[in-house]
Amino acid sequence: MIGVILGDIIASCYEFDRGNKSKDFPLSSKKSTYADDTVMKLAVGMAFLNE
Numbered sequence: 001m002i003g004v005i006l007g008d009i010i011a012s013c014y015e016f017d018r019g020n021k022s023k024d025f026p027l028s029s030k031k032s033t034y035a036d037d038t039v040m041k042l043a044v045g046m047a048f049l050n051e
Contacts, residue, residue, distance in 0.1 A: 001045050008038040 013031035014020070 001041070004041055005034075005038055008035055008041070009033065 009032050010027050012033050012035045013029045014025065015035070
């Protein structure tokens with residue numbers, strides 16, 4: 001779960017950048033933030049734990 005959340009945060013600033021196919025990018029940026037996908041994954045994880 002931590003990896004999924006970190007992946008969402010790291011990729012958030014590249015989410016709509018369709019032109020760049022580079023695999024060489026910094027893992028942290030001032031533009032990186034949580035996204036709606038992060039919130040949904042947390043909600044699903046919490047639902048599984050409450051079952």
